[in-house]
Amino acid sequence: xxxxxxxxxxxxxxxxxxxxxxxxxxxxxxxxxxxxxxxxxxxxxxxxxxxxxxxxxxxxxxxxxxxxxxxxxxxxxxxxxxxxxxxxxxxxxxxxxxxxxxxxxxxxxxxxxxxxxxxxxxxxxxxxxxxxxxxxxxxxxxxxxxxxxxxxxxxxxxxxxxxxxxxxxxxxxxxxxxxxxxxxxxxxxxxxxxxxxxxxxxxxxxxxxxxxxxxxxxxxxxxxxxxxxxxxxxxxxxxxxxxxxxxxxxxxxxxxxxxxxxxxxxxxxxxxxxxxxxxxxxxxxxxxxxxxxxxxxxxxxxxxxxxxxxxxxxxxxxxxxxxxxxxxxxxxxxxxxxxxxxxxxxxxx
Amino acid sequence: xxxxxxxxxxxxxxxxxxxxxxxxxxxxxxxxxxxxxxxxxxxxxxxxxxxxxxxxxxxxxxxxxxxxxxxxxxxxxxxxxxxxxxxxxxxxxxxxxxxxxxxxxxxxxxxxxxxxxxxxxxxxxxxxxxxxxxxxxxxxxxxxxxxxxxxxxxxxxxxxxxxxxxxxxxxxxxxxxxxxxxxxxxxxxxxxxxxxxxxxxxxxxxxxxxxxxxxxxxxxxxxxxxxxxxxxxxxxxxxxxxxxxxxxxxxxxxxxxxxx
Amino acid sequence: xxxxxxxxxxxxxxxxxxxxxxxxxxxxxxxxxxxxxxxxxxxxxxxxxxxxxxxxxxxxxxxxxxxxxxxxxxxxxxxxxxxxxxxxxxxxxxxxxxxxxxxxxxxxxxxxxxxxxxxxxxxxxxxxxxxxxxxxxxxxxxxxxxxxxxxxxxxxxxxxxxxxxxxxxxxxxxxxxxxxxxxxxxxxxxxxxxxxxxxxxxxxxxxxxxxxxxxxxxxxxxxxxxxxxxxxxxxxxxxxxxxxxxxxxxxxxxxxxxxxxxxxxxxxxxxxxxxxxxxxxxxxxxxxxxxxxxxxxxxxxxxxxxxxxxxxxxxxxxxxxxxxxxxxxxxxxxxxxxxxxxxxxxxxxxxxxxxxxxxxxxxxxxxxxxxxxxxxxxxxxxx
Numbered sequence: 001x002x003x004x005x006x007x008x009x010x011x012x013x014x015x016x017x018x019x020x021x022x023x024x025x026x027x028x029x030x031x032x033x034x035x036x037x038x039x040x041x042x043x044x045x046x047x048x049x050x051x052x053x054x055x056x057x058x059x060x061x062x063x064x065x066x067x068x069x070x071x072x073x074x075x076x077x078x079x080x081x082x083x084x085x086x087x088x089x090x091x092x093x094x095x096x097x098x099x100x101x102x103x104x105x106x107x108x109x110x111x112x113x114x115x116x117x118x119x120x121x122x123x124x125x126x127x128x129x130x131x132x133x134x135x136x137x138x139x140x141x142x143x144x145x146x147x148x149x150x151x152x153x154x155x156x157x158x159x160x161x162x163x164x165x166x167x168x169x170x171x172x173x174x175x176x177x178x179x180x181x182x183x184x185x186x187x188x189x190x191x192x193x194x195x196x197x198x199x200x201x202x203x204x205x206x207x208x209x210x211x212x213x214x215x216x217x218x219x220x221x222x223x224x225x226x227x228x229x230x231x232x233x234x235x236x237x238x239x240x241x242x243x244x245x246x247x248x249x250x251x252x253x254x255x256x257x258x259x260x261x262x263x264x265x266x267x268x269x270x271x272x273x274x275x276x277x278x279x280x281x282x283x284x285x286x287x288x289x290x291x292x293x294x295x296x297x298x299x300x301x302x303x304x305x306x307x308x309x310x311x312x313x314x315x316x317x318x319x320x321x322x323x324x325x326x327x328x329x330x331x332x333x334x335x336x337x338x339x340x341x342x343x344x345x346x347x348x349x
Numbered sequence: 350x351x352x353x354x355x356x357x358x359x360x361x362x363x364x365x366x367x368x369x370x371x372x373x374x375x376x377x378x379x380x381x382x383x384x385x386x387x388x389x390x391x392x393x394x395x396x397x398x399x400x401x402x403x404x405x406x407x408x409x410x411x412x413x414x415x416x417x418x419x420x421x422x423x424x425x426x427x428x429x430x431x432x433x434x435x436x437x438x439x440x441x442x443x444x445x446x447x448x449x450x451x452x453x454x455x456x457x458x459x460x461x462x463x464x465x466x467x468x469x470x471x472x473x474x475x476x477x478x479x480x481x482x483x484x485x486x487x488x489x490x491x492x493x494x495x496x497x498x499x500x501x502x503x504x505x506x507x508x509x510x511x512x513x514x515x516x517x518x519x520x521x522x523x524x525x526x527x528x529x530x531x532x533x534x535x536x537x538x539x540x541x542x543x544x545x546x547x548x549x550x551x552x553x554x555x556x557x558x559x560x561x562x563x564x565x566x567x568x569x570x571x572x573x574x575x576x577x578x579x580x581x582x583x584x585x586x587x588x589x590x591x592x593x594x595x596x597x598x599x600x601x602x603x604x605x606x607x608x609x
Numbered sequence: 610x611x612x613x614x615x616x617x618x619x620x621x622x623x624x625x626x627x628x629x630x631x632x633x634x635x636x637x638x639x640x641x642x643x644x645x646x647x648x649x650x651x652x653x654x655x656x657x658x659x660x661x662x663x664x665x666x667x668x669x670x671x672x673x674x675x676x677x678x679x680x681x682x683x684x685x686x687x688x689x690x691x692x693x694x695x696x697x698x699x700x701x702x703x704x705x706x707x708x709x710x711x712x713x714x715x716x717x718x719x720x721x722x723x724x725x726x727x728x729x730x731x732x733x734x735x736x737x738x739x740x741x742x743x744x745x746x747x748x749x750x751x752x753x754x755x756x757x758x759x760x761x762x763x764x765x766x767x768x769x770x771x772x773x774x775x776x777x778x779x780x781x782x783x784x785x786x787x788x789x790x791x792x793x794x795x796x797x798x799x800x801x802x803x804x805x806x807x808x809x810x811x812x813x814x815x816x817x818x819x820x821x822x823x824x825x826x827x828x829x830x831x832x833x834x835x836x837x838x839x840x841x842x843x844x845x846x847x848x849x850x851x852x853x854x855x856x857x858x859x860x861x862x863x864x865x866x867x868x869x870x871x872x873x874x875x876x877x878x879x880x881x882x883x884x885x886x887x888x889x890x891x892x893x894x895x896x897x898x899x900x901x902x903x904x905x906x907x908x909x910x911x912x913x914x915x916x917x918x919x920x921x922x923x924x925x926x927x928x929x930x931x932x933x934x935x936x937x938x939x940x941x942x943x944x945x946x947x948x949x950x951x952x953x954x955x956x957x958x959x960x961x962x963x964x965x966x967x968x969x970x971x972x973x974x975x976x977x978x979x980x981x982x983x984x985x986x987x988x989x990x991x992x
Contacts (some may be wrong), residue, residue, distance in 0.1 A: 021398050057603060062602055076509075079478070079487070079490070082488065083482075103508075104490075104491060104507075105508060107474045107475075107490075108478060108488075108491070110475070110481050111443065111447075111473075111474070111475035111476075111477075111479045111482075112478045112479070112488065114444070114475075114479070115444070115447060115479040115483060118444075120442060120444060120568050120569070121444075121473075122571055123471075123473035124472060124473070133574055135574050140379065145532055153472075154471055155360075155469070155470050155471075155472075160576070161573055161575065161577075162573070162574040162575040163572065163574060164571070178607060179607055190354075204487070204518055205485070205486065206487070207487050207489060207515045207516060208515065208517070209513055209514070209515055209518040210503070210513075210515065210516050211513070212511055212512075212513055212514075213511060213512050213513075213514075214511045218467070219469055227608070251603075284603070284606075284608050294880040294881070305602075305608070306600070315591065319584045320570075321582065321585055321587070322586070323511050323586055323599065323602050324584075324585065324586065324588065324590075325588055325590070325598065326588065327590070327591075327595050328592065331592040332592050332595050332596055332599075335592060335593065335596045336600070339596050339597075340600065340603075370720075417753065420616075421620065424620065424624075533657075534627070535620070535624045536655045536657055537621050537659070537662050537671040537673045537677055538658055538666060538671030538673060538675075539658075540617050541621075541671075541672065541677075544616060544617045
């Protein structure tokens with residue numbers, strides 16, 4: 001493998017139902033950073049059926065070039081034809097870096113593609129940099145420059161690893177959605193468009209789609225929630241949980257509670273966090289009006305980010321909170337909800 | 350019908366992650382378990398055994414100690430266990446792991462291969478799809494329901510906001526989610542029987558059609574530049590501000606952490 | 610002498626532990642509070658083979674040893690004393706005598722469904738006037754043609770009303786023994802639903818409140834002649850054999866209660882702060898824990914020793930009595946100290962140690978009080 005032949009940063013521009021997924025734009029945004037360091041351009045690879053109309057938005061969000069693989073076989077996502085599309089693009093265009101969103105589609109597609117073309121793939125990255133490998137010069141080992149350094153959490157977030165792929169190309173990563181920033185949209189900005197069709201002949205690896213059903217979301221289990229807005233006795237009354245409901249809705253979270261709230265009959269038992277309730281591990285845990293008894297903490301201390309709001313400065317919840325705010329929840333929470341709504345509106349979500 | 354299930358022994362993160370006094374992960378102090386997604390895959394296979402009389406073989410790659418998960422699988426009802434272990438296989442990334450397992454699987458007859466979607470220690474979700482590619486068979490990831498229909502398998506496959514009902518000809522590889530089912534417990538008698546059975550142990554030379562250059566640390570395209578155990582957090586920041594400043598403080602933190 | 614458990618036993622413990630944590634622990638508080646017999650747990654245990662652990666496979670069991678069975682009761686009792694005794698009474702007091710004394714027909718008819726968990730078992734010996742003193746039995750069985758006719762009552766019967774099959778001890782006549790007339794005692798198998806067999810009141814208890822404890826009433830209850838278990842006049846021997854095994858089960862239950870209380874106390878003293886320090890940092894706490902742990906360890910060795918003796922020795926009455934005596938007293942002592950170390954919280958029902966202390970008391974009483982165990986042990990010493 002002549003590594004020098006491989007050039008450019010490529011991203012998989014995921015689309016579903018002919019709508020560009022947000023992750024595609026995030027990858028273009030990050031790809032631009034990397035391309036700058038590598039002194040190269042960003043190519044978006046758009047795969048689907050009748051997707052030519054989507055090239056425009058990719059250009060406006062920063063893609064320098066879009067390779068379009070358009071074929072009726074690519075209408076709904078299926079592993080084999082999509083793998084064939086990407087593997088063919090890689091073989092023909094020889095990218096240096098190839099990024100795929102760590103979505104359900106991307107995490108199915110990425111490993112199959114990298115297995116076919118024989119390169120490494122780093123899953124679910126949260127940080128990408130260009131740098132040297134090894135990071136510091138090591139005797140007896142050539143230090144390579146301009147390598148993609150891929151950083152990812154492992155072990156349920158308890159360890160962090162930075163990974164390189166020095167001997168194979170492209171350097172491939174799947175990237176966690178929502179972590180990288182998209183660029184501001186630049187109306188009228190145009191990408192160079194290139195059409196490419198490697199030919200799709202169904203074989204035994206093609207699976208048959210018998211039915212596609214769009215799921216309706218059912219009642220959320222607090223153990224599955226990414227964001228929990230949890231209230232304690234300090235909320236004051238069952239009626240006052242309304243302000244927590246509103247915050248949860250604004251931020252896309254789910255309401256949970258402490259034992260005291262269940263005992264008071266304000267909330268059902270299945271929303272209870274703690275030793276006698278459920279153990280949760282969301283990305284963000286808001287502890288609002290919760291003092292933080294050990295039994296409660298045992299059920300939530302593994303949360304990634306803990307934000308506590310409590311008027312009692314000595315509440316033990318502050319011992320585990322990443323961000324503790326001493327104050328009146330009735331004054332803070334409604335304003336916070338409003339601010340979050342504004343921030344989300346501004347971000348165009 | 351023959352079903353092969355690939356399983357992995359992983360440290361148990363559920364019963365509380367253990368840390369050393371310096372705040373780093375204490376792997377030695379943690380118990381090991383069968384990876385939860387793999388266990389769901391095994392349960393799916395055992396249901397095919399109950400329903401269609403399928404023969405269930407479990408395969409694991411790991412240190413000799415990984416024999417334990419094979420015994421556990423057999424105590425749940427698997428018929429055979431194969432341990433793939435060899436010094437030269439150590440340090441493998443997902444590419445080399447999938448090459449190794451594919452090399453082992455080429456020795457076996459199978460209609461269906463089931464793997465877990467991902468292992469809780471690596472969270473990559475790569476090995477299943479990679480094995481299928483090496484073996485040249487279709488893959489269906491994230492199975493939620495599995496039915497057999499003649500020489501085909503029908504799978505309900507979940508992704509994002511929808512699910513697909515997919516039909517693939519066997520042989521085929523399916524990756525299972527722990528949501529797929531509620532795995533059965535071992536039975537006490539099953540445990541004692543499992544220890545009476547032999548486990549097949551394969552080394553490098555038992556792998557079929559695999560190049561040395563694709564195995565172990567040397568065969569791994571990805572290399573670790575740096576690994577650090579995330580230091581466990583203690584108390585974080587605590588601020589006493591007026592309500593507006595408090596709100597701004599929280600919004601700033603949420604933005605910094607990309608929650609907003 | 611090897612104190613390490615086999616890999617099989619280690620894995621079995623993992624199984625029992627996982628099952629207990631996941632299926633039993635979440636219900637323990639409610640089962641106690643509402644005196645609810647955990648039928649749903651019994652069904653799950655049946656499905657997983659927990660109701661026939663030491664029964665041979667040819668009779669529907671798991672074919673494991675008494676040690677494996679004792680570990681099951683131990684792990685269940687760590688989280689719920691009620692669940693522990695349900696398994697113990699079923700296995701030791703009903704499956705075991707049928708396995709030991711039953712005819713092939715009786716084993717096929719009764720032991721197989723019991724071991725598979727399709728049916729639940731119980732044992733009736735105690736009467737209002739005959740607890741420890743088996744000679745005080747009043748329940749009578751009289752042969753009438755091809756049927757035995759039972760009259761009388763049994764009290765404090767674990768799994769009463771919930772069980773389908775009952776091993777019942779009754780007087781079948783008088784015999785001369787060493788020049789004195791004595792009651793001739795025999796054992797019978799009685800099915801729930803047999804006309805003349807009914808249940809009295811459910812006892813309201815201090816502990817193991819989810820276990821169903823009933824009075825059994827026999828009024829001209831007719832059972833087939835072939836439902837006599839063992840030979841006529843073997844009832845006392847069968848009862849004593851059964852209790853020897855049962856004591857291992859209760860010893861395991863007591864052990865589990867003590868271990869459960871110790872575990873919770875260790876967790877608690879690490880978290881609970883007084884005077885700015887975790888109470889586990891005070892020497893009083895540390896010394897109490899050291900004593901508790903040492904006694905629990907000793908009890909475990911004795912219980913396991915008795916369980917192994919059941920498999921390897923012809924008689925094990927003394928081992929079983931010692932294990933039960935010691936484990937029960939340790940359970941009472943350790944749970945009481947656990948409550949004390951929890952302070953005020955230990956006295957309220959939300960904390961498991963409160964329940965464990967109430968549950969522990971019965972282990973010093975049933976299947977032979979601690980005094981009876983001392984009689985058994987000392988009579989062997991002075992023989």
